[in-house]
Amino acid sequence: MNNDTTMKPHGVPIGVRRTIAYIVLIFFSFLCLIWFYILLINSTRSHSEMTLGFTVLPSKYLMKNWTSLVTGTIPIARGFINSLIVSACTAVLCSYFSAMTAYAINTYQFKGRAAIATFILAIMMIPGQVTALGFLRLIVRLGMDDSIVPLIIPAIASPVTYFYLKQYMESNLPLSLVEAARIDGSGEFRTFNTIILPLIKPAISVQMIFAFVGSWNNYFTPALILHTDVKKTLPVMIAQLRGADWLRFDMGQIYIMIAASIFPVIVIYLILSKYIVGGMAAGAVKG
Amino acid sequence: MGNQKSKGNNNVVKFNRWGYIFLIPFFVTYLIFSFIPLCSTIYNSFFENYRSGLKQIGPNFVGIQNYVTLLGSPEIWKYLVNTLIMWVGGFIPQITIALLLAYWFSDPSLRLKGQRFFKTVIYMPNLIMASAFSMLFFALFSDSGPVNQILLALHVIKEPYKFFQYVIASRVLVMLMNFLMWFGNTTILLMAGMLGIDSSLYEAAQVDGATASQVFFKITMPILRPIFVYVLITSLIGGLQMFDVPQILTNGRGNPTDSLTTVIMLLNRYLTSKDVGRGGALSVFMFIVTGILSLIVFRINSTREKN
Numbered sequence: 388m389n390n391d392t393t394m395k396p397h398g399v400p401i402g403v404r405r406t407i408a409y410i411v412l413i414f415f416s417f418l419c420l421i422w423f424y425i426l427l428i429n430s431t432r433s434h435s436e437m438t439l440g441f442t443v444l445p446s447k448y449l450m451k452n453w454t455s456l457v458t459g460t461i462p463i464a465r466g467f468i469n470s471l472i473v474s475a476c477t478a479v480l481c482s483y484f485s486a487m488t489a490y491a492i493n494t495y496q497f498k499g500r501a502a503i504a505t506f507i508l509a510i511m512m513i514p515g516q517v518t519a520l521g522f523l524r525l526i527v528r529l530g531m532d533d534s535i536v537p538l539i540i541p542a543i544a545s546p547v548t549y550f551y552l553k554q555y556m557e558s559n560l561p562l563s564l565v566e567a568a569r570i571d572g573s574g575e576f577r578t579f580n581t582i583i584l585p586l587i588k589p590a591i592s593v594q595m596i597f598a599f600v601g602s603w604n605n606y607f608t609p610a611l612i613l614h615t616d617v618k619k620t621l622p623v624m625i626a627q628l629r630g631a632d633w634l635r636f637d638m639g640q641i642y643i644m645i646a647a648s649i650f651p652v653i654v655i656y657l658i659l660s661k662y663i664v665g666g667m668a669a670g671a672v673k674g
Numbered sequence: 675m676g677n678q679k680s681k682g683n684n685n686v687v688k689f690n691r692w693g694y695i696f697l698i699p700f701f702v703t704y705l706i707f708s709f710i711p712l713c714s715t716i717y718n719s720f721f722e723n724y725r726s727g728l729k730q731i732g733p734n735f736v737g738i739q740n741y742v743t744l745l746g747s748p749e750i751w752k753y754l755v756n757t758l759i760m761w762v763g764g765f766i767p768q769i770t771i772a773l774l775l776a777y778w779f780s781d782p783s784l785r786l787k788g789q790r791f792f793k794t795v796i797y798m799p800n801l802i803m804a805s806a807f808s809m810l811f812f813a814l815f816s817d818s819g820p821v822n823q824i825l826l827a828l829h830v831i832k833e834p835y836k837f838f839q840y841v842i843a844s845r846v847l848v849m850l851m852n853f854l855m856w857f858g859n860t861t862i863l864l865m866a867g868m869l870g871i872d873s874s875l876y877e878a879a880q881v882d883g884a885t886a887s888q889v890f891f892k893i894t895m896p897i898l899r900p901i902f903v904y905v906l907i908t909s910l911i912g913g914l915q916m917f918d919v920p921q922i923l924t925n926g927r928g929n930p931t932d933s934l935t936t937v938i939m940l941l942n943r944y945l946t947s948k949d950v951g952r953g954g955a956l957s958v959f960m961f962i963v964t965g966i967l968s969l970i971v972f973r974i975n976s977t978r979e980k981n
Contacts, residue, residue, distance in 0.1 A: 401783060404886065408778045408786060415771065416795040419854060425820050426810055440827060441820040488700040495693030503697065508975055510708075512908070512968030514915050516938055517961040520718065520945060520953045521711030537707075544704035550975075575692040604803040606918045607938075611945055622805040622918075629809055629925050641813055648806045656801050660794040663801075664862060 423649070429642040437638050452639035456647075459640060461624055462617050463647070470603055470620040470648075473535050477542040477602040478595045483584075485548035486591060490579055493556040494565055504553075511546040516607060523611055533614045542602070548594045555590035593662055600652055621648045712961070719954030725947070732951070740955035750940065750956070756928075757936040760845055760920070761913030764852030769905065771853075772860035777890060779861070780868040782876075796858035804855065804918035811847060812838075812923055841933045844923070848934065851919050856912075860905055867901040868894060904974045911967050914960070917942065 429437060430452060431445040456463055492504050515522075522537075531537045560583070568578040584591065606622040613619045619627075625648060628641060656663060719740055723733035744750055775796070778784055786792075799807070815821050815837040822834040837843045871894065879889050895902075917938040920928060926942070928935025937960065944953030 399886065405784055405786070408784060412775065412778075412786075412792050415775070415857075416792055419795050419799055419858070422807075422810060422814060425814060429813075429820065437820075438818065441823045484699045484703075487696050491693045491696035495690045495696075497690040497693035500693065505976070507700075509968070509972050510704075511975075512911055512964065512971050513961070514911065514964055515708075516915055516917070516941060517957045517964065518708055518711040518715055519941070520950065520957050521714035522707065523945065524714055524718070524950075525707075525711055541703060541707040544700045544708065549700070569689070575689065575695075579696070600801050604801075604805070606803075606805045606922075607942070611942075622803055625803075625805050625809050626922050629812065629922050638813070641809075645806045645810050645813070648803055649810075652801050652803070653798065656798060657794070660797075661790070664793050664797055 423653070426642060426646055426649070429638070430646045432639065434637045434639050448639060449643070452637075452643040453647075455637065456640045456643050461628070461644070462619075463624065463644060465617045466619055466621045466624045467647070469535060469618060470622075473538050473609075473620055474599045474602040476539045478599040480539060481542040481545045481548055481598040482552075482591050482595045484543040485545050485594065486552050486584065486587060487579065488549045489553040489556055490583055493553055493560065494562065507546050507549060511550060519608065519611065522608075526612060532612065533618060535613070535618065535620075537612060538602070538605075538609055538620075542598065545598070548598060551594055552587065552590055555587060559590075560586060589662070593665075596655070596659060596663060600655075603652060715954050715957045715961075717954075718950050719958050721951050721954075723950040724952070725949075736951070740951045741959070744952055744955045744959065750937070750959075752932070753935050753937050753940050756933055757914060757916055757938075760848045760852065760916060760934075760936070761910065763845065763849035764856070765906075765909055765913065767849075768853050768857045768860055768909070769902075772857050772864055775857075775861045776864035776868055777894060779865050781886075782873070793858070793862065796861060798858070799854045800856065800859045802855065804851075805922050807851060807855070808919045808922040811851060815847060838924075839930055841930050844930060844934055848916075848919055848923065852913075852916070856909070860909075863905055864898065864901060867898050871897050900974055900977070904971060907967055907971050907974075911964050911971070914938075914964060914967075 425441070428442065428445050431447065431449040432442070433446065433448040433451070436442075436446055436448070488507075492500060492507075526532050526537045529537075564582065564586075565578060568582050573582070604622065605620075606626065609620045610623050610626060613623055625644065628636070628644065718733075720735060720737060721733040722731060722736045722739065724731055775792075778786060779789055779793070813819055817834045817836055821837075822831075825831045826834065835843075837847060875893055876889060879893060884892070915938055916936045920934045920936055921939055921942065924934050926939065928939060937956070941953060941956050941960070944950075944956060
């Protein structure tokens, strides 16, 4: 259909435009990657090596930096485990209950359905920070201060995840299926768990990844709630690093700690990027 | 068959009750962890309640005094301007580059190779922990950090450039990070919108001999307008919440000369120093501002819902 060599009647020839596009794309890809490349290189170098200048090739201190970080004063291993627990629980609760909410709105024709759907849509963009003050006071009163529980439970009500899943259900979930399940005598709750959830698995997994990453990276709330060192999550520990006396620190340890909190997410992302980038767009295309 | 069908219809009302049951977890959680906190925040904003040294002041009812103090002080406006400057500085390159890349990605006549690779790379910074990313930038741009070392080695500069002592340099770093974290995301959003445009429009334009830039400004842009507005407002809401990057880059101080302090950093100061009244007033102020903005997003979303 489109001929490669056709020149447009006016304007720049296609070959030139393509070359410009590649140059710009390569430039911005470079701009995205260079920081992580330096991070990777510097994680493998010792503090004294780093004071001498930057090298393009890695050195051999990766494991040594790692051991001195793990045996150092920051309980990094605990931070890792805490972050993992919080993020995994958040991801599961958030996607399961958002799917349940989306299913309720999508499937049943109950009274006030439209009003409830509108309400959730309206509260979707309100940021958590504006209710943080009341949230903190409530947490203290409930005796959940300095605990990871209040970082997990609120994920049950996630309007954004609900919105994506509802969009997905609208175009991918035939209601006749629910009818069929009813005729077969399946209870509503069982239908949801055993028939609906497997059907929307692609959308659920994408939302789980987003919920996991969002929780893994979250800094504002954990910093206000967690006070004991061994309960802190990774972002809070990293922020503490910044507060410490910078010049006295072993730079190798700092780089390896940043690397340890960034690279797990990058690895997950590279493995699943096809679904993440696609899923990201899927929610947006509708309409 | 007919018998079964009518039985199903009779049961519809009974089944529809399950809609409410399935909504319980969401609404109970929302009520406890968002709605009650919101009410308590508004309530507390009318009280004087803070610590002065070892002495606890209040809580005493003071009416709208907290709002008068907050909005009357130059502090909040300065921080709002800081936040907006850093947001605009990141957003303008973000939307420009995103538009350009999305246009190229979705242009069938260009047939770019390696699209998946480029999309994967430019979206990646969006998933990076903002606190770790700012810590990384602080290390990279510190006086003896790799960026200065590289610039010295290339003889671009004669002595280390102290990035974090200059207002402009520090702000540009925040803008750069915001740009890097969000331009890939915006590209994918815009691209999804562009791929939805009827290709016969492009073909017709091509037949009529339109240039690439004519097609872009006369066809793509007008159709993309709703998504464009959506991206703008959601980005503004996100920008007003700017916290992690400047907080960690400046260790919470917002230096140099308080020019990196954002509104949420001020809120964070009130929250950590337990100044409940003023923190409450600031929260309500931000709630109203973001509430108005989200109303616009809500409008866009509900028209998109209808289509």
